[in-house]
Structures are given as structure tokens and as C-alpha cells.
Amino acid sequence: xxxxxxxxxxxxxxxxxxxxxxxxxxxxxxxxxxxxxxxxxxxxxxxxxxxxxxxxxxxxxxxxxxxxxxxxxxxxxxxxxxxxxxxxxxxxxxxxxxxxxxxxxxxxxxxxxxxxxxxxxxxxxxxxxxxxxxxxxxxxxxxxxxxxxxxxxxxxxxxxxxxxxxxxxxxxxxxxxxxxxxxxxxxxxxxxxxxxxxxxxxxxxxxxxxxxxxxxxxxxxxxxxxxxxxxxxxxxxxxxxxxxxxxxxxxxxxxxxxxxxxxxxxxxxxxxxxxxxxxxxxxxxxxxxxxxxxxxxxxxxxxxxxxxxxxxxxxxxxxxxxxxxxxxxxxxxxxxxxxxxxxxxxxxxxxxxxxxxxxxxxxxxxxxxxxxxxxxxxxxxxxxxxxxxxxxxxxxxxxxxxxxxxxxxxxxxxxxxxxxxxxxxxxxxxxxxxxxxxxxxxxxxxxxxxxxxxxxxxxxxxxxxxxxxxxxxxxxxxxxxxxxxxxxxxxxxxxxxxxxxxxxxxxxxxxxxxxxxxxxxxxxxxxxxxxxxxx
Amino acid sequence: xxxxxxxxxxxxxxxxxxxxxxxxxxxxxxxxxxxxxxxxxxxxxxxxxxxxxxxxxxxxxxxxxxxxxxxxxxxxxxxxxxxxxxxxxxxxxxxxxxxxxxxxx
Numbered sequence: 001x002x003x004x005x006x007x008x009x010x011x012x013x014x015x016x017x018x019x020x021x022x023x024x025x026x027x028x029x030x031x032x033x034x035x036x037x038x039x040x041x042x043x044x045x046x047x048x049x050x051x052x053x054x055x056x057x058x059x060x061x062x063x064x065x066x067x068x069x070x071x072x073x074x075x076x077x078x079x080x081x082x083x084x085x086x087x088x089x090x091x092x093x094x095x096x097x098x099x100x101x102x103x104x105x106x107x108x109x110x111x112x113x114x115x116x117x118x119x120x121x122x123x124x125x126x127x128x129x130x131x132x133x134x135x136x137x138x139x140x141x142x143x144x145x146x147x148x149x150x151x152x153x154x155x156x157x158x159x160x161x162x163x164x165x166x167x168x169x170x171x172x173x174x175x176x177x178x179x180x181x182x183x184x185x186x187x188x189x190x191x192x193x194x195x196x197x198x199x200x201x202x203x204x205x206x207x208x209x210x211x212x213x214x215x216x217x218x219x220x221x222x223x224x225x226x227x228x229x230x231x232x233x234x235x236x237x238x239x240x241x242x243x244x245x246x247x248x249x250x251x252x253x254x255x256x257x258x259x260x261x262x263x264x265x266x267x268x269x270x271x272x273x274x275x276x277x278x279x280x281x282x283x284x285x286x287x288x289x290x291x292x293x294x295x296x297x298x299x300x301x302x303x304x305x306x307x308x309x310x311x312x313x314x315x316x317x318x319x320x321x322x323x324x325x326x327x328x329x330x331x332x333x334x335x336x337x338x339x340x341x342x343x344x345x346x347x348x349x350x351x352x353x354x355x356x357x358x359x360x361x362x363x364x365x366x367x368x369x370x371x372x373x374x375x376x377x378x379x380x381x382x383x384x385x386x387x388x389x390x391x392x393x394x395x396x397x398x399x400x401x402x403x404x405x406x407x408x409x410x411x412x413x414x415x416x417x418x419x420x421x422x423x424x425x426x427x428x429x430x431x432x433x434x435x436x437x438x439x440x441x442x443x444x445x446x447x448x449x450x451x452x453x454x455x456x457x458x459x460x461x462x463x464x465x466x467x468x469x470x471x472x473x474x475x476x477x478x479x480x481x482x483x484x485x486x487x488x489x490x491x492x493x494x495x496x497x498x499x500x501x502x503x504x505x506x507x508x509x510x511x512x513x514x515x516x517x518x519x520x521x522x523x524x525x526x527x528x529x530x531x532x533x534x535x
Numbered sequence: 536x537x538x539x540x541x542x543x544x545x546x547x548x549x550x551x552x553x554x555x556x557x558x559x560x561x562x563x564x565x566x567x568x569x570x571x572x573x574x575x576x577x578x579x580x581x582x583x584x585x586x587x588x589x590x591x592x593x594x595x596x597x598x599x600x601x602x603x604x605x606x607x608x609x610x611x612x613x614x615x616x617x618x619x620x621x622x623x624x625x626x627x628x629x630x631x632x633x634x635x636x637x638x639x640x
Contacts, residue, residue: 364602366567405609408574410602412630431631450631456605458631485564485595489625 020288023281030273034266042262046230049249053232056202057247061236064206064245068238071181072151074099075109075168079179082111082123083172089123092179100126100181107163107184114146115175122177144240145169145178153239155208155218160187162218164208166239191219203227207244210235218243222250308341309334311368312525315375321350323420327532329506331514335480335524342525343370343411344478345378349386351417357385359415360476360529361432361454370409376401377411377454391415391428392461395454402455410455414448414476416463423468423533428461430454433479433493436500438509439472443501445493446474473506473532480524481517506530548576553587558617560589561596570599577607587639591618601630608635615639 019027074096082092092111100106108126112119138154145152145167154165162185169178203222205212212233217225227248234245312334320328330346343363351357359381363370380401384394395413404410414435416427427435427446431453434445446466452458468474482492499516500509510530518526546563557580565573580586588604608614617639619627627636 362598364598365570366599403609404602404606408602408606410605412598429631431629433629450629452631452635453605456609456632456635458634479598486622488622489629 019277019281020284022284023277026280027273027277030276031270034269034273037269038262038266041265045258045262048258049230050232053202053230053247053249054234057232057234057245060204060245060247061234064236064238064243068151068153071105071166071183072168072239074104075151075166075179075181078109079111079168079170079177082179083170083174083177088113088177092123093125096123096125096179096181105183106181109179109181112178112180113175114178127182141165141167142178145180146176148240151239153241155241156182162187162189164218185219189217189219191221201250202247203250205246207246208238208241210242210244212244212246216244222248305334311371312341315371315378316345316527317347317349320348321356323350323354323356325420325423325534326356326418327506327530327534329510329530331510331526331528333480333514333518333522333526335526336521340366341368341371342366343374343409344480344525344527345374346476346527346529347378347382348529348531349382351385351388354419354421356418356420356531357382357391357415358418358476358529358531359413360478360527361411361413361415362478362480362525362527363411364409364453369407373402373407373409373411377413381413381415385415385417390463391417391426392463395428395430396461399454399457403457404453404455407455410453412450412453412479416466418468418474418531418533420533423470423535425466425468425474426463427466428463430461431456433477433482435477436475436497437466437468437472438475438500438502439469441501441503443497445497468533470535471532473509473530475500475509475513475528475530477528478524478526480522480526481513481528483524485523506532546572548573549589550576550580556585556587556615557581558587558589560591561593563592564595565593565600566595566597567599570603573600574603574606577603582612585613585615587615587617589617590620590623593620593623596623596626598630601626601632601636604636605632 078092078095081095082088085091088111096106096109098104100109106126108124110121110125111123113122138156141152141154146169149169152167154167156163156165163182164185165180165182167178167180169176203220205220205222205225205227206218207213207216208218209216212226214225227246229248231246231248236243236245313332316332320330328348330348332344332346335342343366344361346358346360348356348358359378361374361377363374363377377398380398381394384397385391389397395415402409402411410431412431414427414429414432416425418425427448429448429450431450434448434450436443437446448464448466451461482496483489484492496513496517500513502509502512504512510528513528546561546565546569549560549562551558551560559576559580561573577586586607604614614636615638616623616627616636619638624638627633
């Protein structure tokens with residue numbers, strides 16, 4: 001016999017860290033879902049940030065466009081009116097003055113007239129000099145302005161200053177008038193944005209031209225350029241030149257919570273996955289333990305049942321006697337209901353060279369006590385029968401050894417002798433089902449009235465002589481064969497009578513009876529004995 | 536006396552004192568599982584009075600329960616069965632116990 005407990009021990013200790021496949025699947029699936037969720041949340045966040053930044057850049061671009069239009073209007077109006085006026089210088093002075101100095105956007109403004117190859121300064125307002133316009137590059141810009149009617153924009157560096165210059169020209173019969181204005185920008189190239197501004201969340205850098213090289217930087221509110229991260233860029237025409245706006249979110253436009261959402265999802269998802277995987281593992285182990293226990297119980301049950309059956313069979317006779325005129329067949333089947341050994345038996349022995357003695361009995365109750373009592377009874381009855389006692393005498397004498405009041409058990413016994421030469425049977429019935437006599441295709445119960453069971457000590461026992469017809473079969477059995485809970489005994493017995501009236505030999509007859517009455521095994525024990533007598 | 540609840544399922548034993556005898560009423564089904572309960576109840580009844588086993592509501596009993604009744608009957612007490620069903624009567628008769636466990640009236 002194996003030791004189930006050792007198996008369970010191995011199982012419980014050796015692999016406590018080894019996860020069940022289902023828990024691993026839960027863990028992996030949970031982590032995949034978490035990663036996908038966090039990633040898509042992150043993607044959506046980045047996408048949304050980029051969209052918002054783009055929107056902000058577009059707004060800035062629009063604002064710069066408006067600023068250029070304003071400059072063009074202010075400068076253009078003064079230029080046009082001055083060019084038509086009798087005194088262009090005074091008119092220009094008067095019209096441009098509000099936009100120059102601390103009140104306006106320009107630090108300096110002036111008007112020049114190009115006529116016949118000479119350039120005259122007609123008017124000058126504001127800061128002393130725009131003479132930087134007279135360098136080589138400035139001359140090219142001035143030429144450009146002279147030959148164009150649209151705004152020319154210039155970036156002027158020098159003297160620790162950074163300025164944006166604007167040039168606009170108009171052609172009149174009196175010559176070409178060129179209006180110029182300059183706008184000072186912080187030399188630090190830094191500006192601050194009020195916290196209330198929609199741009200407060202952005203780092204913005206504005207470059208002159210299409211390049212974003214550091215040298216082209218006009219101004220920025222970021223501590224460092226170039227800007228990195230989720231960068232948006234926009235370019236806007238600015239007079240004859242371009243401005244490039246680069247922006248990136250400072251912190252998070254959508255707020256800190258939105259920024260941390262992907263991380264939160266990842267952490268919560270991972271935690272949740274771990275908890276679920278842990279619970280799955282725990283449940284899997286519990287189920288495994290329960291299954292192991294069930295298998296163990298099943299094994300124990302089978303073992304006990306096997307022991308009970310082995311014991312029972314060991315108490316039954318190993319060999320049946322042989323007589324030329326007798327065919328014998330026996331069956332024993334333990335009840336399927338429990339593991340306890342029962343007290344049913346059959347027995348056949350030769351008393352002398354022409355007489356056999358048989359008994360079929362049933363000790364009430366179950367268990368080892370019933371089984372040992374069965375063995376005692378069987379051997380005692382046999383002993384008296386062996387000495388030549390008639391069946392009733394054998395039972396009466398046997399009864400000295402069994403007392404229902406003392407033992408709590410009684411036994412029903414059908415026993416008898418058969419003269420194998422004449423076919424004469426002598427039967428005694430102690431509370432046992434009557435035997436069935438099958439002869440000539442019909443079956444009838446032998447009228448051998450049940451007297452009280454062995455153990456009850458009745459006043460008398462009676463033996464009944466029954467002549468067996470040739471080829472007839474005497475069938476003795478215990479009540480487990482026919483008994484159905486809640487059914488009349490007469491109904492049960494009639495079913496057996498109907499089944500057992502064929503014309504079969506003893507062995508196939510018993511097979512057919514068992515198959516018909518207890519196909520799935522009986523709840524109670526069954527012992528059957530069939531005796532066929534031939535002349 | 537209050538009803539006693541045997542271990543098995545829906546079975547129930549009621550004991551009451553009748554005229555000159557204790558009446559033990561069995562309800563439901565009795566077998567090996569609750570035969571001991573019945574034995575204990577019968578053992579508590581005074582030995583010098585008769586016993587009437589009321590089987591009006593007894594649906595089934597097996598040989599282990601019959602053994603309990605036979606044990607009491609062979610100890611010298613008078614025991615009578617009241618209203619046993621045909622099912623019970625047949626088992627008693629087939630076991631040859633009709634004289635030891637006679638039916639009441």
C-alpha cells in the first residue's frame with residue numbers, strides 16, 4: 001500500500017514558488033493589458049499635448065501677423081501722407097511721433113528721399129541714429145526697399161543691441177520716399193510671459209528667418225534653447241522675411257494629473273494584476289489540495305472496500321464439493337453502499353459420499369462483528385451437519401452460540417441436505433427468504449415457512465422434505481438480491497421468480513439473474529447458491 | 536416526553552405513556568444508520584412496562600432495526616406493533632418473527 005500523506009507532503013513543500021499555469025496566464029495577460037492601457041494613455045496624452053501646443057503656436061503666429069500689419073499700417077500711413085504733403089518731413093514727424101518713444105513700439109523712425117542718385121534724410125524722430133542701416137548689408141536692404149512697395153524687414157545687431165528694422169517705400173513724381181523704423185528688442189533675448197496668458201504654459205522661441213539656429217533667435221521665455229520635447233513649429237511671413245516660432249509645453253498643458261495618468265494606470269494595473277494573479281494562484285492551490293484530498297479519500301475508500309471484500313471472500317468456502325449428479329454455482333457480491341464488511345454467506349459441503357449439506361445465511365447488521373459472527377455460525381452449523389444432525393437440529397444446537405440479546409445480531413439461515421442419489425432435499429428455514437425451485441421452464445417458491453431467525457431461540461424448529469424434480473434448480477439467496485427500499489417484499493420476490501424461470505444451466509442462470517436484478521451492484525450484500533440435480 | 540431526533544435524515548421517534556404501556560412512534564425510515572438511536576430510546580423505557588411500537592408513520596425498516604426489536608422482545612418484555620404497513624408486515628412474516636413481534640389488535 002502506498003502512503004498518500006507522503007505524496008501530499010511532497011506536493012505542498014517542494015514547489016511553493018512555482019506558479020500554476022493559470023496564474024502565470026493571468027499575470028502575463030494583466031501586465032499586457034496594463035502596458036497597452038498605459039501606452040495608449042501616454043500616446044493619447046502626447047497627441048493631445050502636441051495638438052494643444054500646435055494650437056498655441058498658431059495663435060502666436062496669428063498675433064505676429066497682426067503685429068506686422070499694424071507696423072505696416074503705422075509706417076505706411078505716415079509715408080503715404082508725407083509723400084503727398086507739401087512738407088513731407090513735418091507731416092511724417094507729426095504722423096509717426098505717437099508710435100515712437102516710450103508711448104509707441106518704435107525706438108526711432110525716419111524718412112528719406114531718393115532722387116537722381118542722391119539720398120536725403122527728410123525727417124528723423126526718436127533715438128539718435130539709424131546709421132547702422134548704412135552698412136553693406138543695410139545698403140542691400142535699402143536698395144530692396146527702394147525697388148519694392150512692400151515692407152522690408154531687417155534684423156540689426158550691434159552696440160549690445162538687437163533691433164528689428166522696417167523699411168517701406170513709395171514712388172512719387174518728387175522722387176522715391178523711403179520710411180524706416182526700428183524696434184528695440186531685449187538684448188538678453190529674453191522675455192517673460194504673464195502667468196495669466198494662454199502662453200504661460202509654453203516655452204516659446206521666436207527666430208528671425210526660417211532658421212532656428214541660436215544666432216537667429218530673437219527672443220525666448222525658455223531658460224535654454226533650442227527647445228526640446230514635444231516641439232511645435234510655425235513659420236509666418238514677416239514683411240520681406242520670416243519669423244519662425246518654436247514652442248514646447250512647459251510642464252503639462254493638460255495639468256499634472258493628465259501627465260501622470262499613464263504612470264498611474266501602469267502602477268494600478270500592475271498592482272491589480274499582481275493581486276488577481278495571487279488570488280488565482282491561491283485558488284488553484286486550494287483546488288489542487290481539495291482534488292488531492294478527494295483522490296486520497298477515494299483511495300482510502302477503495303482500500304477499505306477492498307479489504308472488506310477480501311476479508312468477506314476469505315470467510316467464504318474456497319472450493320465446492322463435486323458430485324456427478326449435482327451442478328453447483330455460487331455468487332457473492334458486496335454491497336456498493338459502504339465500506340463495511342457484511343454478514344452474508346453461502347456454503348456447500350459433502351457430508352458423506354452421497355449427501356451434501358448447504359447453507360445460505362445473513363447476519364443482521366454490518367461490520368467486522370457481523371462478519372466474524374457469520375464465520376462462527378457457518379462453521380458451527382457445518383460441524384453439527386457433519387456429525388449427521390438434521391438441518392433443524394443443527395440450527396437449534398448452533399443457537400447455543402448466538403444470542404441476539406447479548407450480541408445485538410441475529411441470523412437468517414436457510415440450510416438443508418440433498419441426497420445426490422435420490423434428489424431428496426430436507427430444508428430448514430430460520431427467518432430466511434424461501435428458496436426458488438426452477439423446473440420445466442417454471443419457477444415456484446418452495447413452501448418452507450420461515451421460523452424465527454437464529455439467535456431468537458424459538459421453542460421448535462422444523463425440517464421440511466422436498467423432493468427435487470430431475471434437472472430442477474434450487475436457488476437460495478439472501479435478501480440483498482431482491483430487496484428494494486419502499487417496495488413490498490412480495491413484489492420483489494415475484495420479480496425474481498419472473499426472471500429465473502428460463503431453461504439455463506446454473507452458471508448462466510446466476511449471471512442472467514444478477515444482470516437483470518442488480519445491474520449496477522446492489523446496495524446490500526448478496527449471496528446466491530444454485531443447485532441443479534440430475535439423476 | 537419531547538420528540539427525539541435521531542441522526543438520520545427525516546426519521547423521528549416519539550415516546551408517550553399510554554395506558555399500561557409506553558408507546559414509541561416511529562416516523563420515516565429506519566436502518567443501520569439510526570437503529571442505535573431506537574435502541575437507546577427503548578432502553579430508557581422502564582423494563583416492567585409493555586411496549587407498543589407505533590408504526591403508523593414508519594415507511595421502511597431494515598434487518599438491523601428488526602434486530603433491535605427482537606433484542607428487546609427476547610429480553611422478556613412484551614412488545615407489540617401498532618398499525619404496521621403491509622410492507623413491514625411482510626418483512627416480519629418473512630423473517631419468521633410474527634409471533635415474537637405480534638401486531639396489536
